[in-house]
Amino acid sequence: MSLMLGPFEDGELEPNEMQEVAFHLARCDSCTKALGAYSALGRELRTLTPAPQLAGFSATVIARIDKLPQPIWNRVARFFGRGSDFVGSGFAWSSAVAAVAVVTAVLITPYAEEFASRRLPYASSTLARVEHTATALPEKLAQNATGEAARLAAERDAEAVASSDSHAVISRLESDIPSVAVWSEPRTDTTVIWLPDQP
């Protein structure tokens, strides 16, 4: 039982053991005295140990933590946290303005695209692909029908051609006529699809 007095004093026993020791102490004076001696010894030891100097301890620990490598999201969060502390409600207002700007941009985007397409009506035609080489055009075509001429495949599902200044952007052209030609005349902004009769 004497071996259990120390842990009993420190509250380290199991509940049933604590209860057992407590019942024993109620009937055993020697163990009660021994327990009193343990308690006194503990108190004496605590009084003999000098209290550590804690001045500046917190600042030192924080400084050491700051020197540790931090994940980027922690640094960003800390930055904005400091910013909000410093700026106060100004940061919140800035966020509100930014949110309004984003929503406005989303809402006006279709109109902006429409405006841009009006200003740059030919921009999309630059995306046209030229997949086939030019061939001789019908001899009756004017000489100034520029070198934008491009031949379209006679086979089905051929991709069509549009010149860079055309009023038309052709994305698909199918014909069973083998010598279909497409060209644009930049000066008149006209696209021509030529379907000569087969001989």
Place this chain on the structure above:
Amino acid sequence: MTLRPGSLVILITAICACTAPTTSIAEGGPKQVTVYVDSVLAADTNEGMDRRLEPLGKKLHGLFSFTTYSLLHHDAGQTECGKMIAFVLPGGKILHIQPRAIDGDMIAMEIVMFDGTRPMMTTDLKLKNNGTLIVGGPRYEQGMLIITIGASTGAPHDAAAPDAGTPTEAIAH
């Protein structure tokens, strides 16, 4: 009453969210498209330019070197995106034009040209509003058939008879 910034953001977002569908509904009505089709006979008979084709004269002269251009037939029709409109052309040709969408200043459409019942050509294209596409090549009488196809959004520019010569102005930009 004071309004916190967070509440302000939510309020503005809610207003914008309520406004956006209204805007798209207002724009979402049927898109009317007017299609103009001129059938021109081009030949080398030294008869000059048809008076009714004068608005197109510069364009035709810039593209071809025929000496005779004669307007055979003018037609115009109004349709809307998704609805096909048909035109009967000289020489037994038939033109089906179906506007698909209006993208800014461009009108997306599908054009199918039939020779009788045989489809000669099928094309998907975007034509500039009030722009012109020329389809030519088939022989007709003593020359060649040139079809000018124009399209514009909204109502027809001019419903006058082709003899007046004005409808071609709509596609002569």
